[in-house]
Amino acid sequence: MREGFFICLEGLDKSGKTTQAHLLVRSLRLRGFNAVYTTEPSRGEIGRFIRRHILQRERRGSVAVEALLFAADRIDHGEREIKPMLRERKIVVSDRYLYSSLAYQGAAGLDIGWIMEINKMAPVPDLAIYLDVPLHILSKRRARRDRSVMEWPQIQQRVHKVYMKLVQEGKLIPINGNRPIEEVSIDILNLVLQKLGALK
DSSP states (O other): OOSOEEEEEEOSTTSSHHHHHHHHHHHHHHTTOOEEEEESSOSSHHHHHHHHHTTTOSSOOOHHHHHHHHHHHHHHHIIIIIHHHHHTTOEEEEESOHHHHHHHHHHTTOOHHHHHHHTTTSOOOSEEEEEEOOHHHHHHHOOGGGOOTTOSHHHHHHHHHHHHHHHHTTSSEEEEOSSOHHHHHHHHHHHHHHHHHTTO
């Protein structure tokens, strides 16, 4: 590869993003690609703050503050991890990215254009994949005690609508995630290899 390639996996909570991101990295490495896994919120200071003080709240606070924190973490994530790895010609696979902010904070009423504006300094993915799993399937996967502040059913329904709009606009490529893990991973890998092949 002459340059790096940036992939993000998106989807509702418990849709299998983390599992599929790790499987994709492993499959790419087995094929000789220098692939790395990363996630959002990031492992940096802002990301750790979000996990501890935003996602674990019993009640959701200011959505605007939430969006600003995620944007700050994303820009920091890009500068610290993503851009350096892309310069090293690595394939970066991110478990969540910008589209999560568009979906989760957009579904809460924030203007999508404003969310895009505060994120304009973040790296743009080369490929954004949406794992599509029906809401009623996801609700069965969620144990009440493990829910974050973002995982309540009424929030997830609104978020799903925004994700579907992003799919319709061509910003996300959908993959049917309501199948055995191996089948989903094969489809994701084939899509990625197709996109990588187009670069050669």
